[in-house]
Every structure is written in structure tokens, then in C-alpha cells.
Amino acid sequence: MHVNDKVALVTGAARGIGMAIATRFAREGYKVVMLDLNPEIEQAAQALKVAGYEVRPVCLDITDEAAVRTLAERLDDWWPKLCILVNNAGISPKHEGKKRDVMDIPLEEWRRVLDVNLTGTFLVTKMCLPTLKSRGWGRIVMITSQAARTRTPVPGAHYSATKSGMTGLARVLAGEVARFGITVNCVAPGRVESNMTAAVGSEVNAQLVGSIPAGRMGRAEEVAAAVAFLVSEEASYSTGAVIDVNGGSFMP
Numbered sequence: 001m002h003v004n005d006k007v008a009l010v011t012g013a014a015r016g017i018g019m020a021i022a023t024r025f026a027r028e029g030y031k032v033v034m035l036d037l038n039p040e041i042e043q044a045a046q047a048l049k050v051a052g053y054e055v056r057p058v059c060l061d062i063t064d065e066a067a068v069r070t071l072a073e074r075l076d077d078w079w080p081k082l083c084i085l086v087n088n089a090g091i092s093p094k095h096e097g098k099k100r101d102v103m104d105i106p107l108e109e110w111r112r113v114l115d116v117n118l119t120g121t122f123l124v125t126k127m128c129l130p131t132l133k134s135r136g137w138g139r140i141v142m143i144t145s146q147a148a149r150t151r152t153p154v155p156g157a158h159y160s161a162t163k164s165g166m167t168g169l170a171r172v173l174a175g176e177v178a179r180f181g182i183t184v185n186c187v188a189p190g191r192v193e194s195n196m197t198a199a200v201g202s203e204v205n206a207q208l209v210g211s212i213p214a215g216r217m218g219r220a221e222e223v224a225a226a227v228a229f230l231v232s233e234e235a236s237y238s239t240g241a242v243i244d245v246n247g248g249s250f251m252p
């Protein structure tokens with residue numbers, strides 16, 4: 001299948017890692033659906049359109065099942081060509097730049113993190129799967145986290161629980177859909193420069209960099225490069241796998 005016939009959907013694409021993945025895909029010739037809850041997704045997509053790429057913005061909340069169900073009609077002729085999904089949208093709440101300990105996490109915050117990071121991923125994946133199956137070729141990538149691989153000091157327990165949950169979801173799904181030519185893999189970033197990591201402040205980030213063998217934080221484009229490999233034709237025999245992108249800060 002030629003790259004021009006492939007539509008890729010990237011969630012959380014208004015900024016950060018999602019934006020870098022959408023940009024990388026657009027440059028490689030895929031048609032890209034950029035989805036985000038933030039209305040700034042319109043400007044983000046416009047910038048790529050102006051540069052001559054084929055992209056479409058979709059503004060919706062992935063936790064809203066009814067809204068997720070409208071994806072097919074919103075994308076009309078692009079929908080049947082969908083064969084790549086990157087579940088990237090996610091949240092990691094901080095309070096005055098710090099995580100809350102388990103005892104201090106209000107149920108409402110716990111539920112929202114589970115809703116966005118895990119249930120939202122499930123809803124979008126479920127919506128897209130029949131189309132991927134009908135194409136007989138598909139790639140699903142979950143952007144998980146180092147927090148799903150080992151203990152990390154910065155994110156809260158709800159965040160780590162959801163990223164571990166996404167890894168489990170990927171593993172089971174990979175087994176279920178391999179016979180349809182669909183692979184399901186995870187990319188687990190360490191500390192990458194973005195709005196999410198800026199929330200703890202530059203002092204904390206500088207301190208954390210001290211324990212990263214590469215001696216710096218990662219760039220969103222470095223995560224996008226791993227995703228680009230996993231969605232390529234060449235990655236056809238990799239499924240249920242996790243690629244760490246963390247500058248050496250976790251080596252299993």
C-alpha cells in the first residue's frame with residue numbers, strides 16, 4: 001500500500017509530542033488527522049496545510065463517546081483509508097508543580113486521569129478498529145511512559161496506573177488483531193521537553209537531567225522517530241513491543 005493511501009490519526013496533536021508525530025507523518029506523505037480537545041488544533045493543522053501537507057483537524061474530547069462516534073462522518077472520504085492510529089493524548093495533573101501522593105488524590109482527579117489516558121484510548125481504538133481490519137493492514141501505537149516501566153518520581157499514581165494499563169491493553173489487543181495484519185506497540189518516553197514536563201519548573205527538570213545518562217531531556221521529534229518506525233511497512237513483525245525513548249534513564 002502506498003504511503004499516500006494511508007490516513008493516520010494522531011490524538012493530542014495540538015502541541016508537544018502529538019504535534020511532532022503529526023508533522024513527521026505529514027512529511028513522510030501520510031494524510032494526517034490531527035485530533036485534540038484544544039481548539040488550537042485548528043491553527044496547528046493550518047500551519048501544516050500552509051506548508052503543503054494533507055492534514056485535517058478534529059476538535060473533540062476523547063472521553064466523550066458520542067463525539068468519538070462522529071469521527072467517521074467528520075472524516076467522510078478519509079475514514080475508509082484510515083490504517084494508522086497513535087494514541088498520544090494524555091494528562092498528568094500537578095499541583096503547584098508537584099504530584100499528589102496517593103492519599104491526597106481526589107477521586108474526581110483519579111477518574112479524569114483514567115478517563116483520558118485509558119478509557120479515551122480504548123474508545124478511539126474501538127472506533128478505529130473495524131476500518132483497520134477492513135484494510136487488512138494497520139498500525140496502532142500507544143504513547144505510554146517510562147512511568148509504566150519503572151518507578152518515576154514526578155507523575156502521580158493515577159498517571160502511572162493508566163500508562164501501565166495502556167501497555168496491558170496494547171498487549172492483549174496485539175494478540176487479538178495480529179491475524180488481520182494489524183500491529184499494536186508502545187513507545188515509552190522518558191523526560192521529553194513539552195508543556196507537560198514544563199509544569200514542574202526548570203529547577204526540577206535540571207535536577208532530573210542529572211540522572212539521565214544522555215545528560216539532557218529528550219525532544220518530541222525523537223519520540224516521533226520511534227513512532228515512524230513502528231508504523232512503517234518494515235515494522236511488520238513487531239507487535240506487542242515497547243520501545244523506550246529515554247536517554248538511558250531506564251534500561252530493563
Ligand SMILES: NC(=O)c1ccc[n+]([C@@H]2O[C@H](COP(=O)([O-])OP(=O)(O)OC[C@H]3O[C@@H](n4cnc5c(N)ncnc54)[C@H](O)[C@@H]3O)[C@@H](O)[C@H]2O)c1
Pocket residue numbers: 011012013014015016017018035036037038060061062063088089090091092116120143144145146188189190191192193194195196197
Ligand atoms: N513529555 C514527556 O516527558 C512525556 C513522557 C512520557 C510520556 N508522555 C506522554 O506523551 C503524550 C503527549 O505528552 P506531551 O508531553 O506532548 O503533553 P502535552 O500536554 O504537551 O500534550 C498533550 C495533548 O493532549 C491533549 N489532550 C488532553 N486531554 C485530551 C482529551 N481528553 N481529548 C483530546 N485531547 C486531549 C492536550 O490538549 C494536548 O494538546 C502523553 O500521553 C504523555 O503522557 C510524555
